[in-house]
Each structure stands twice: as structure tokens, then as C-alpha cells.
Amino acid sequence: DxxxxxxxxxxxxxxxxxxxxxxxxxxxxxxxxxxxxxxxxGLRLIHYSxxxxxxxxxxxxxxxxxxxxxxxxFLLTLESATSSQTSVYFCAISEAGTPNSPLHFGNGTxxxxx
Amino acid sequence: AQxxxxxxxxxxxxxxxxxxxxxxxSSSVPPYLFWYVQYPNQGLQLLLKYTTGATLVKGIxxxxxxxxxxxxxxxxxxxxxxxxxxxxxxxxxxxxxxxxEKLTFGTGTRLTIIx
Numbered sequence: 391d392x393x394x395x396x397x398x399x400x401x402x403x404x405x406x407x408x409x410x411x412x413x414x415x416x417x418x419x420x421x422x423x424x425x426x427x428x429x430x431x432g433l434r435l436i437h438y439s440x441x442x443x444x445x446x447x448x449x450x451x452x453x454x455x456x457x458x459x460x461x462x463x464f465l466l467t468l469e470s471a472t473s474s475q476t477s478v479y480f481c482a483i484s485e486a487g488t489p490n491s492p493l494h495f496g497n498g499t500x501x502x503x504x
Numbered sequence: 505a506q507x508x509x510x511x512x513x514x515x516x517x518x519x520x521x522x523x524x525x526x527x528x529x530s531s532s533v534p535p536y537l538f539w540y541v542q543y544p545n546q547g548l549q550l551l552l553k554y555t556t557g558a559t560l561v562k563g564i565x566x567x568x569x570x571x572x573x574x575x576x577x578x579x580x581x582x583x584x585x586x587x588x589x590x591x592x593x594x595x596x597x598x599x600x601x602x603x604x605e606k607l608t609f610g611t612g613t614r615l616t617i618i619x
Contacts, residue, residue: 495547
């Protein structure tokens with residue numbers, strides 16, 4: 391695996407509580423991404439970052455926020471978790487932002503919102 | 505927006521048999537094309553990619569895919585399936601001129617290998 395660590399690996403939380411997922415990389419890659427994986431939907435992009443403090447929305451960003459204060463860390467926050475946010479969340483990194491620089495994925499965080 | 509269709513959410517083949525996983529894309533302009541594999545409890549990893557040049561692309565673990573513009577397809581094949589090939593496979597596509605944030609994934613095909 392590329393040096394990508396996601397934490398926690400599993401989390402169960404209650405509706406309405408805030409949740410923060412962390413992605414840490416040791417590759418010094420500029421680009422970082424948060425995806426969610428749901429059956430029948432493949433992977434969908436939530437937010438991405440193209441540098442420290444530079445972030446943008448993806449396809450399914452509603453209800454999520456992100457922060458990147460250091461190159462190596464990209465945080466995903468659910469301000470008030472809902473059951474529809476039960477999913478497996480993947481962080482990915484790429485050296486450049488173009489398709490010639492493919493994505494490398496972490497091992498995912500399984501989040502259950504009850 | 506680009507879209508990608510993977511025919512068959514589940515495919516089963518016998519060990520030693522041909523593996524064929526189908527992927528079709530929607531763009532009229534040849535895009536960038538990718539196949540990723542996901543083993544249980546792991547993230548996705550790149551199998552192979554087509555960006556330009558030769559239309560038959562070879563990847564890791566004996567897999568290959570052929571870009572066919574006339575059929576808007578990028579099917580994944582392996583001549584002889586191995587038990588270790590059991591995993592979920594995702595086709596992905598990106599329009600030329602755009603970044604990874606525009607990468608669109610298919611819904612995946614789960615490959616089962618029958619001993």
C-alpha cells in the first residue's frame with residue numbers, strides 16, 4: 391500500500407452527532423480525495439484537496455466538510471450524522487491531479503450511523 | 505457528464521477459465537479508462553489504465569483490457585482465472601482535459617472463482 395492510513399477503521403455513532411474521519415499520508419502527495427462507497431453506486435467523490443487549505447466539493451458533498459491544514463492530513467467531518475451517511479469511506483491520494491497520476495487508496499473507514 | 509456501465513454485478517468463473525468483465529462508457533471522445541480491483545476489507549488498487557497509444561493494455565496479475573472506440577468499450581480479460589482473482593472490479597473513466605476529481609466509477613463487478 392501507498393503510505394495512507396485512515397482512522398478509525400470502524401465507527402458506530404448516533405444520528406445527530408458530529409464525526410471526524412482522518413486520512414494521513416506519508417507520500418507527500420499534493421492531491422487528496424474523500425470518497426464514499428455504497429452498494430449499487432460504486433465510489434462517489436465527496437470532497438478533494440489540491441493543496442494545504444485548498445479544497446473543493448465533489449459530487450456528493452452535502453452534509454460533509456473537510457479541512458487540510460498540513461500536506462499529510464485530510465479530515466472529513468460530518469457535522470450532524472444521518473443514517474444516509476452510513477457507508478464505507480475511502481481516502482485517496484495522487485501525486486498530480488490528472489488521470490496520468492492515478493489514485494492510491496487507503497483501506498477505508500466503515501461508518502454506521504444508528 | 506461521463507458515465508460508465510459495468511454489465512453484470514456478479515460474475516462467476518471456474519478456476520482456469522477465461523475471465524471477461526465488461527465495461528462501456530458514454531463519451532463520443534475517447535476518454536482515459538481505468539480498471540481498479542478491490543480485495544475484501546481493502547481499498548482499490550489500479551490494475552491498468554488506457555490514456556493514449558496502444559489500445560491493448562496489459563496490467564498486473566495477468567489482466568489486460570482492450571480499448572475499442574467503435575464499441576465504446578474497455579473490457580477486462582484474463583486467460584486463466586486463479587482463486588486469488590476473487591475480488592470486486594471497478595471500471596472508471598475520465599474525460600480528457602479534466603482532473604481526477606472528474607473520475608467516474610462504475611458500480612462494480614464482483615468476481616467469484618469456482619474451484
